[in-house]
Amino acid sequence: MSDFFFMAVGGLFAGLFGSVLGLGGGVLIIPMLTLVFGIPMREAIAASLVCVIATSSGAASLYVKRHLCDIRLGMTLELATTLGAIAGGIVAGILKPQLLFILFSALLIYTAWIMFKKKDERKDTSNSNGGNKSYKITHLPLGLGASFFAGNVSGLLGVGGGIVKVPVMYLLMRVPLKTAVATSNFMIGVTASAGAFVYFSRGEIHPLVAGFTMLGVFVGATLGSHLFPKIKAEYLKKAFVFILLYLSLEMLFRGLGSHFLF
Amino acid sequence: MTHKKEKVYSYVGTILLIGSFCAAGMLILGLGMLFFHAHPQDSLTSLVCPSFSDIFSNLLRGKPTAIINLGILLMMLTPFLRVVVAVFSFLWEKDFKYAVVAFGVMVILLFTIVPSFV
Numbered sequence: 001m002s003d004f005f006f007m008a009v010g011g012l013f014a015g016l017f018g019s020v021l022g023l024g025g026g027v028l029i030i031p032m033l034t035l036v037f038g039i040p041m042r043e044a045i046a047a048s049l050v051c052v053i054a055t056s057s058g059a060a061s062l063y064v065k066r067h068l069c070d071i072r073l074g075m076t077l078e079l080a081t082t083l084g085a086i087a088g089g090i091v092a093g094i095l096k097p098q099l100l101f102i103l104f105s106a107l108l109i110y111t112a113w114i115m116f117k118k119k120d121e122r123k124d125t126s127n128s129n130g131g132n133k134s135y136k137i138t139h140l141p142l143g144l145g146a147s148f149f150a151g152n153v154s155g156l157l158g159v160g161g162g163i164v165k166v167p168v169m170y171l172l173m174r175v176p177l178k179t180a181v182a183t184s185n186f187m188i189g190v191t192a193s194a195g196a197f198v199y200f201s202r203g204e205i206h207p208l209v210a211g212f213t214m215l216g217v218f219v220g221a222t223l224g225s226h227l228f229p230k231i232k233a234e235y236l237k238k239a240f241v242f243i244l245l246y247l248s249l250e251m252l253f254r255g256l257g258s259h260f261l262f
Numbered sequence: 263m264t265h266k267k268e269k270v271y272s273y274v275g276t277i278l279l280i281g282s283f284c285a286a287g288m289l290i291l292g293l294g295m296l297f298f299h300a301h302p303q304d305s306l307t308s309l310v311c312p313s314f315s316d317i318f319s320n321l322l323r324g325k326p327t328a329i330i331n332l333g334i335l336l337m338m339l340t341p342f343l344r345v346v347v348a349v350f351s352f353l354w355e356k357d358f359k360y361a362v363v364a365f366g367v368m369v370i371l372l373f374t375i376v377p378s379f380v
Contacts, residue, residue, distance in 0.1 A: 050334055057282035057340050071274065075348065075363045082370045089374075189278070189341035190367065194374050196338050201378030208296075211330040214337065215289045218282070 003037060004208050008216035010036070015055060015220025021240060022181070024188065025051050025217050026159030027111050030104060031247045035254065039209055041097040045158030046199035047210040049192045051217040052160045056189035058222050069182035073137060073175065077147040078187050081161070082194040084151025089198030092156045101255030104157050108248035111163055112241045135176055143173045155195030160188035277347045281340030288333030295326035342371050 014028040026048045033044035092100060137143075146168040154161035162184045169180035199205055253260040321328035345368045352361035 050337060053341060054282060054286070054337055057278045057337070071348065072360050072363075075345075075360060075367060078345075078367045079363065079370065082367060082374075086370070086374050190345060190371070193338050193341040194371055197371075197374040197378050200335075200338070201374075205334065207327050207330045207334060210334055211289050211293060214334065215286060215293065218286050 004212040008212040011213040011216025012220040015217035016224045019221045019224030024160030024162050025055055041100045042204045043206050046204040047213050048158035049196040050210045051214045052192040053189050054214050054218040055221040069186045070179055074183045074186045078190050080144040080147035081151035081191040084148040085155035085191045085195035088152040088155025089195040098255045101251050105248045105252035108244050112244035116241050138174045139172050151191050154191050273347050273351050274344050277344045285333045285337035288329055292326045292329030
């Protein structure tokens with residue numbers, strides 16, 4: 001029983017740091033559940049997907065009401081992300097868990113890299129009135145293809161996939177950064193839910209693991225987005241690059257059947 | 263094209279808020295019940311990965327885990343609900359192109375939701 005209490009506390013911190021750093025909780029939740037609590041990889045992915053839905057729904061309801069996100073663009077790209085997530089979820093059921101550990105380790109390195117060179121979204125001066133489309137969306141077919149891939153990553157590894165969606169919208173489709181971040185957040189819930197049902201139908205959602213972690217994450221993320229909406233997290237971000245790299249090594253070693261530090 | 267005071271935004275935002283807070287409330291209720299009458303073997307071994315029909319039969323027997331399961335399911339269904347709401351809101355606004363897009367997303371989601379419920 002105490003394990004579950006600590007899962008909730010861990011989830012709370014994952015949600016808090018996630019919302020302050022602009023990370024989905026997933027990249028922190030899965031290492032926590034697998035490395036610390038020894039939950040099987042697929043159950044950890046399933047629980048993480050549920051957590052991702054919770055954070056996204058909480059945050060998206062704010063973004064949507066403030067008209068920051070572009071619902072039309074989001075819906076269009078969701079056609080691709082949901083298909084991608086279902087495919088990813090099915091593939092995750094076929095692959096060996098060790099391989100999932102190794103793939104997750106690669107995702108952590110990519111996340112650390114993005115975080116290392118990330119531009120502060122508040123410094124972006126381009127127009128960002130989500131509802132008033134004063135920007136022109138380019139490369140829609142390519143964007144759909146990339147969104148399918150983003151959904152794939154989400155369904156396969158149990159993360160939101162914002163780390164793929166935001167660059168796709170911002171760099172490829174020329175959506176203002178703020179709108180891209182808000183729209184990505186909006187899409188993450190639907191994407192993760194498509195993936196989560198694949199795991200649900202395989203019976204991989206453990207109610208207590210998912211329930212306790214999700215509750216923690218939900219509270220943490222809600223607190224984070226209300227308490228620190230404008231925190232300058234530059235140093236925290238740099239510190240997190242190292243944490244992510246460490247987690248990546250630990251996941252890699254676990255995938256290879258050994259341990260790195262603990 | 264300006265979409266200033268669109269209803270879509272406010273409906274979709276509201277459904278997300280209601281769904282996620284109801285789900286969180288059910289979780290707190292279920293986890294609280296479990297905390298206060300925890301039967302060690304009941305709470306840890308009989309829990310693993312139930313199916314949808316199990317959830318309902320357990321709910322009728324008043325099992326805390328069934329409430330937790332239902333809370334998780336409600337959280338998982340919230341994004342689907344908001345897609346359904348978006349379909350109708352786009353229709354209401356006579357924005358048929360995006361009503362079709364949202365309908366497409368709804369159908370894809372149904373393809374993954376329905377098989378896990380039967």
